[in-house]
Amino acid sequence: MAAAPMVVPRMKLGSQGLEVSAQGLGCMGMTAYYGPPKPEPDMIALIHHAVATGVTLLDTADSYGPHTNELLLGKALLQEDGLREKVELATKFGVTSAYGKPDFRGEPAYVRAACEGSLKRLGVDCIDLYYQHRIDTRVPIEVTVGELKKLVEEGKIKYVGLSEASASTIRRAHAVHPITAVQLEWSLWSRDVEEDIIPTCRELGIGIVAYSPLGRGFFSSGAKLIDSLSEQDVRKNMPRFQPENLDKNVQVFERVNEMARRKGCTPSQLALAWVHHQGNDVCPIPGTTKIANFNQNIRALSVKLTPDDISELxxxxxxxxxxGDRHFHIAYTWKNSETPPLSSWKDE
Structure with missing residues (x-):
């Protein structure tokens, strides 16, 4: 007998009025970073399937490709009448490349140009949730958010978000214009945000969007994941997947896997359920390129954990x-996202 279809609940993300599906879909791996771009028809079919299932928060960024991920979502929206009205589009700006290294930009002219580019590629006249992808430490956060506020007033974006921002950066930004959501890496094995950032978001009424909630796929298959990665997959270089760290990290996966067997679910469902159990203000956005894996991720919503289960995990x-560090660019995360004081800014 076939399992009953999973009903994806809705949730309020932040306190500014945005409502989204309680689980989103991270689209990055469809075109960028996790190996070669996947076949476009298959990815469009996956996006359409996700929305039909009830997952409506679609997450992308202009740097994914660059640009190819936004173009993919734009095509997916175009191919099905009425789809735009069913989804909440989240995209990001601010990550560029200079001399082969990551560079981050937050000056007003760039913010505006990036927004216009994303609108065009997505084929929409308004972005639901627009994040600063990484913080430009050369530009006061008040200046960047000031331009985002203008874009809200002009109707080009609805809600403002930050990604990988420190608690103090979040506070300064929120004082200029309400921040609806902060996107951060949060999973069973990436919990450094819990000390300062999560409490700050909750104090200010800011929603929390958890990316890589499955440990970049590690909690799906453990060490087998590494064997399946193409040479173009950035995870090949991530610290936790290096031989000197992997042996010990596999022991973590095996223990999670054992508990999953006892709970009657997969290890990825268990790890994802743990994120869901962190609070009703948390929306994880697991990414996938396969409908079967998407369906499995959705069923994590039905996995119930007791306080003892959570403590054990x-x-x-x-x-x-x-x-190992959670990211090979750890220097470019919230730990180093402080910006100069507003008084130092000279608008050129």
Whole structure:
């Protein structure tokens, strides 16, 4: 007998009025970073399937490709009448490349030009949630958010978000214009945001969007994931997947896998359920390129965890049990996102 269709609940993201599906869809891997771009018809079919299932928060960025991910979503929206009205589009600006290294920009002219470019590629006249992807530490956050506020007033974006921002940066930004959501890496084995950033978001009424909630796929298959990655996949270079760290990290996966067997679910469903159980202000956005994996991720919403289950899981992935940084560009995350004071800014 076929399982009953999963009903995806809705949630309020932040306190400014945005409502989204309680689980989103991260679209990055469809065209960027995780190996070669996947076949466009298959990815459009996956996006349409996700929305039909009830997952309506679609997450992309102008740097994914660059540009190819936004173009893909634009085509997916165009191919089905009425689809735009069913979804909440989230995209990001601010990550560029200079001399082969990441560079981040937040000056007003760039913010405006990036927004116009995303609108065109997505084929829409308004972006639902527009994030600063990484913080430009040369530009006061008040200046960047000031331009975003103008874009809200002009009707080009509805809600403002930040990604990988420190608690103090979030506070300064929120004082200029309400921040609806902060996107951050949060999973069973990436919990450094819990000390300062999560409490700050909750104090200010800001929603939390958790990217890489499955540990960049590690909680789906453990060490087998590494064997399946193409040479173009950035995860090949990530610290936690290096041989000197992987042996110990596999032990974390095995313990999660054992608990999943007891709970009657997959390890990825268990890891994703843990994120869902962190609060009703948290929306994870697992990415996938396969409808079967998408369907499996959705069923994480029906996995129930007791407080004892949660404590047990967290003991498996305690900080001293996880080896390696969560990102190979760790220097470009919230830990180094402070910006100069507004008084230092000279608009050129």
């Amino acid at each position: 967290e003991s498996y992935a305690a900080a001293d049990n996880v080896q």
